[in-house]
Amino acid sequence: MNSNLFIYNTLSRTKELFEPLKPPFVGMYVCGPTVYGDPHLGHARPAITFDLVFRYLKHLGYKVRYIRNITDVGHLENDEDEGEDKIAKKARVEQLEPMEVAQYYSDRYFLFMDKMNVSRPSIEPRASGHIIEQILMTQKILDAGFAYVVNGSVYFDVNKYNEKYGYGRLSGRKIEDMVSNTRKLEGQDEKMNSVDFALWKKAQPEHIMRWPSPWSDGFPGWHLECSAMSTKYLGEQFDIHGGGLDLLFPHHESEIAQSTAATGKASVKYWMHNNMITIEGQKMGKSLGNFITLDEFFTGNHKSLTQAYSPMTIRFFILQAQYRSTLDFSNEALQAAEKGLKKLFAGIDTLSKLVPSVYLKIEDRGQRTDKDFHSPSSIIHPLLQGCYNAMNDDFNSPVVIANLFEAVRIINSVYDKKESISAEDLEEMKNLFNTFVFEILGLKEEKTDSGNELVDGLMETILSLRQRARENKDWPASDQIRGDLEKMKITVKDTKDGAVWNID
RNA sequence: GGUAUCGUGGCCGAGUGGCUAGGCAGAGGUCUGCAAAACCUCGUACAGCGGUUCGACUCCGCUCGAUACCUCCA
Numbered sequence: 095m096n097s098n099l100f101i102y103n104t105l106s107r108t109k110e111l112f113e114p115l116k117p118p119f120v121g122m123y124v125c126g127p128t129v130y131g132d133p134h135l136g137h138a139r140p141a142i143t144f145d146l147v148f149r150y151l152k153h154l155g156y157k158v159r160y161i162r163n164i165t166d167v168g169h170l171e172n173d174e175d176e177g178e179d180k181i182a183k184k185a186r187v188e189q190l191e192p193m194e195v196a197q198y199y200s201d202r203y204f205l206f207m208d209k210m211n212v213s214r215p216s217i218e219p220r221a222s223g224h225i226i227e228q229i230l231m232t233q234k235i236l237d238a239g240f241a242y243v244v245n246g247s248v249y250f251d252v253n254k255y256n257e258k259y260g261y262g263r264l265s266g267r268k269i270e271d272m273v274s275n276t277r278k279l280e281g282q283d284e285k286m287n288s289v290d291f292a293l294w295k296k297a298q299p300e301h302i303m304r305w306p307s308p309w310s311d312g313f314p315g316w317h318l319e320c321s322a323m324s325t326k327y328l329g330e331q332f333d334i335h336g337g338g339l340d341l342l343f344p345h346h347e348s349e350i351a352q353s354t355a356a357t358g359k360a361s362v363k364y365w366m367h368n369n370m371i372t373i374e375g376q377k378m379g380k381s382l383g384n385f386i387t388l389d390e391f392f393t394g395n396h397k398s399l400t401q402a403y404s405p406m407t408i409r410f411f412i413l414q415a416q417y418r419s420t421l422d423f424s425n426e427a428l429q430a431a432e433k434g435l436k437k438l439f440a441g442i443d444t445l446s447k448l449v450p451s452v453y454l455k456i457e458d459r460g461q462r463t464d465k466d467f468h469s470p471s472s473i474i475h476p477l478l479q480g481c482y483n484a485m486n487d488d489f490n491s492p493v494v495i496a497n498l499f500e501a502v503r504i505i506n507s508v509y510d511k512k513e514s515i516s517a518e519d520l521e522e523m524k525n526l527f528n529t530f531v532f533e534i535l536g537l538k539e540e541k542t543d544s545g546n547e548l549v550d551g552l553m554e555t556i557l558s559l560r561q562r563a564r565e566n567k568d569w570p571a572s573d574q575i576r577g578d579l580e581k582m583k584i585t586v587k588d589t590k591d592g593a594v595w596n597i598d
Numbered sequence: 599g600g601u602a603u604c605g606u607g608g609c610c611g612a613g614u615g616g617c618u619a620g621g622c623a624g625a626g627g628u629c630u631g632c633a634a635a636a637c638c639u640c641g642u643a644c645a646g647c648g649g650u651u652c653g654a655c656u657c658c659g660c661u662c663g664a665u666a667c668c669u670c671c672a
Contacts (some may be wrong), residue, residue, distance in 0.1 A: 107602090125672075126672090127672075128670080128671075128672095133672095134672090135672095136671085136672045137672055138672085139672060140672050141672085143672095262601090265601070265602075265667075265668090266601055266602065267600080267601055267602095267667090267668075268600085268601085271599095271600050271601075271668090316670080337672070338671080338672035339602095339603085339666065339667080339672085340666070340667065340671060340672065341667095341671080341672070342602085342666090342667070343601085343602095343667055343668065344667090344668080344669095345671095368672075369603085369666085370665085370666070370672075371672085372665075372666095375664070375665070376665080377665075377666065377671090377672095378672095379671055379672080380670080380671050380672095381669090381670070381671060382671095385671095411610090414610075414611065414612095414620085414621070415610080415611060415612090416611085416612070418603090419604090419611080419612090420603090420604080420665070420666085421610085421611085422609095422610070422611095424609075424610075426608095426609050426610075426622075426623085427609070427610045427611085427622085428610095429622070429623095430609075430610060430611095430621055430622035430623080431610080431621075431622085432622095433621080433622060433623095434620085434621045434622070435621095437621080437635095438621095440635080440636095444636090484612095490612075490613095492611065492612050492619085492620070492621090493612060493613080493619075493620080495612095495620070495621080496612070496619055496620035496621085497619095497620085498620095499620055499621070500619095500620080503637085506635090506636055507636085507637065509636080510629090510636060510637060512636095512637065512638090564631085567631070569631060569632070572631090572632090573632075573633080576633080576634095585634075585635095586633095586634085587633085587634050587635055588630075588632095588633080588634080588635095589634095589635080589636095590629095590630090594635095
């Protein structure tokens with residue numbers, strides 16, 4: 095557990111050695127989805143990024159409590175007077191109960207995350223289930239003197255907070271600049287200062303989602319849920335807080351302010367931010383209307399998509415970029431990922447068929463030179479070490495994958511009898527794939543109908559007929575069978591051990 | 599305008615002060631009845647201009663360009 099894991103901390107803009115506050119326990123909080131729309135590719139990135147973090151920390155032996163919230167209330171439409179809750183607005187349009195909408199899209203979110211093999215977090219709290227905690231936190235901030243009440247709404251006093259603790263440290267903003275640069279919005283007259291934000295908003299009569307509070311019937315402000323729920327489940331101070339880069343300001347900045355104002359100390363040790371997925375160089379997002387939902391990816395049902403892409407292809411595509419880089423979507427890039435993933439799993443399949451060579455190597459007597467290229471310490475072990483080094487360097491999954499492809503190259507060479515492998519190497523190789531492909535990267539094979547007894551039996555019959563044709567050098571018949579199967583998406587390959595087939 | 603990040607070969611995408619990323623696509627070769635797969639070889643990328651240095655794609659400055667945030671957004 096005494097690892098050399100380095101994490102890029104947005105707070106310091108450097109990679110820092112990861113040292114949990116209370117080892118072996120690790121507390122991690124990640125901003126989850128607002129459930130008022132179908133999950134799109136952008137939602138997949140943080141989910142997979144922090145799943146990778148979750149999986150790796152567990153692999154290192156930490157006991158991780160991972161919280162990812164569901165925002166089913168709390169984000170204001172804007173900061174204006176009539177600021178209405180997004181969930182409520184959508185609900186009115188569709189004439190549905192707000193919670194029905196939230197439930198529907200929550201279910202959709204879970205469904206698609208499961209398909210991409212994203213682990214379920216330890217706790218997935220809902221904002222609507224933590225109104226009391228949010229009210230209590232608002233009260234605490236009021237008591238500390240960093241908030242004020244106007245007409246039943248409660249606002250955070252950013253200026254006062256700034257004087258004592260400094261506001262803007264995460265995002266590198268100065269409050270003076272912000273005051274002069276904040277756009278003039280309608281109906282800001284309640285706030286003492288334009289940079290102040292709402293902790294509690296009084297609900298207008300038409301506002302559906304509302305709860306009683308000491309100040310008014312209303313609803314919590316849009317940064318409050320994360321502060322309240324992270325504190326509830328992880329304590330006043332915890333290790334990692336993650337989320338999309340687009341949440342850095344003002345959301346995370348305000349979270350820091352709220353928690354610090356309430357408790358007098360900084361709550362988060364490591365701030366992690368995943369970068370955006372872009373499409374034609376632009377952020378894929380709701381407001382731009384250029385997003386593609388996960389459902390559309392999986393079905394191929396979208397005008398920008400030339401084909402469907404499987405959940406694992408999406409996962410692999412995301413893991414092929416480091417989480418802090420922007421990732422540009424294109425059909426070409428996705429197809430490259432699809433083929434690469436196929437090659438990886440073909441390699442794993444081949445690995446299970448390998449037999450170790452039995453000859454006694456000269457280096458087994460002790461002396462080792464650079465030419466001893468078949469001992470564990472000289473070919474497989476460096477790859478394993480390379481994977482750990484990459485993960486320890488701020489979760490550099492693309493480098494892990496590069497190491498895995500090198501391993502696949504070795505597997506194929508051994509299978510082609512161009513290289514040999516010792517029993518120890520073979521075991522280490524299997525360990526490498528089990529650990530990194532399945533456990534840490536969380537990839538899994540998407541098997542189709544293979545394994546179905548009926549299909550297997552039919553295929554055996556068909557291929558034995560084709561084999562007879564081949565033995566008779568009846569190439570037209572042989573090729574026709576292969577061609578007909580190809581039309582049914584069944585690929586037949588002739589190897590020296592006979593024909594093998596698989597369904598695409 | 600402010601803040602931040604970034605500009606790598608046909609595409610995606612790592613990385614580094616002097617030493618191979620990797621995947622996809624492309625070219626040639628081996629194997630194969632053919633095909634597929636696999637393996638081998640190849641292309642001399644690091645926006646531009648200066649500076650530091652024995653040496654920079656990597657450090658510094660400037661220019662150009664891109665993106666994100668400053669309003670809900672993963």
